[in-house]
Amino acid sequence: MVKYLIVGPSWVGDMVMAQSLFMTIKQQEPDAIIDVIGPNWSVPILARMPEVRNAIVLPTSHGEWGIKTRLTIGKRLRDESYSKAIVIPRSWKSALVPFFANIPHRIGFKGEQRYVLLNERRKLDKNILNQTVKRFVxxxxxxxxxxxxxxxxxxxxxxxxxxxxxxxKKHSLSQRPAIALMPGAEFGPSKQWPIPHFHELAKKLIEKGHQVWILGGPKDQQDGNEIIKDLGEYAVNLCGKTQLVDAIDLLEAAEVAISNDSGLMHVAAAVGTRVHGIYGSTSELFTPPLTDNKVIHNLHLECSPCFKRECPLGHTNCQYKIKPSSIYESLLN
Structure with missing residues (x-):
């Protein structure tokens, strides 16, 4: 029986896509034990992955070295006697816990001179492993x-x-068919479909007989309020009012999820809901929703994808020119 410690990624969408790796391991080795170490927010989402035995919290902030913390965790994990470690991130610090845990076989991509920390360093050919999920698997x-x-x-x-x-019950949600809108863009504003576009689309959907849920974190509350403004009881802003684990269950109940290229888009795909993914500064060729039940909206302008946090040209036409009417019409087909 092989016992794995996997160092998970730092973003919600990436952690969802990492389940493809966990599933691959279990398909190859049905008796394998998989533990995953990641940020505190990842614990509830890992609990929804049947392939994962334990979620281990790494209590460091994004970008923090935290060598002492990683040493303490690594020493604590030595008693687990893991056979293999897989380090998904390419940073030097991400490989420290498996090294400190004395795991004999430590796998990861080449990068940041991790010669001692990893003893199997794999080449990352970005032309061949041209999707995030391919790299993980x-x-x-x-x-x-x-x-x-x-x-x-x-x-x-x-x-x-x-x-x-x-x-x-808690949020007094209607029994109308629900459509979830996810306006958040943690990476940066270049990935965000305009809030007035979300508002216009929500209005059309409510007039058609749906209820609309705005899902996101506390940072998205103001945007959510703008989207539902003057739309009545069937428009509900849930941003900041639910936990990530709640979003999983709500998205499964929705008929459709309409989202920027975000973590919640990947959550929606992973619960089987039909996903309408809006792309511009990023590409569906690199981070597609991992489902067959999807529709992609991308104008493929000459300037996109730029993969920048903010539009280098200052207009974000790759998002702005995707009109609410075009997405609404695609929902009817």
Whole structure:
């Protein structure tokens, strides 16, 4: 029996896509034990992945070295006697815990001179491993099969129906068919479809007989309020009022999720909801929602994808020129 410690990524969408790696390992080695170490926010989402035994919190902030903390955790994990470690991030510090835990086989991509920390350093050919999920899965398969992986399992998060029912009661949600809108763009404003566009689309959807939920974190509350302004009882701003685990259950209950290229878009894909993904500064070729039940909206302008946090040209036409009417019409088809 092989026992894995996997150092997970730092973003919600990436952690969802990492489930494809966990699924790959379990398909190859059904008796494998998988523990994942990641940020505190990742614990509830990892709990919805049946492949993962334990979620281990790494209590460091984004960008923090935290060598003493990593040493303490690594020493604590020595008693687990892990057989293998897979380090998904490419940073030097991310490989410290498996090293300190004395895990004999430590796998990761080449980068940041991790010669001692990793004893199997794999080449990252970005032309061949041209999607995030391919990079993750390739770390879990044999070298001969890693470029690219032959099979990419689609993430599938478990649902808590009791929590879903409770959320309907707690937030006084209607029984109308629900459509979830996710306006957040943690990476930067270049990934954000305009808030007035979200408002116009929400209005059309409510007039058509739907209820609209705005999902996101506390940072998205103001945007959520602007989207639902004057739209009545069937427009509900849930930004900052739900936990990530609640968003999983609510998205499964929605008929459709309309989202920027964001973590919640990947959550929606992983619960089987039909996803309309809006792309401009990023590309669906690199980070697509991992589902067959999707529609992609991308104008493919000459200036995109730029992968910048803010539009270098100052206009964000790749987002602005995707009109609410075009997305609304695609929902009807």
């Amino acid at each position: 390739s770390l879990g398969v044999n070298n001969q099969e890693a470029y690219p992986p032959n099979i990419l399992p689609q993430p599938k998060l478990a649902i808590d129906k009791a929590n879903q029912i409770e959320l309907y």
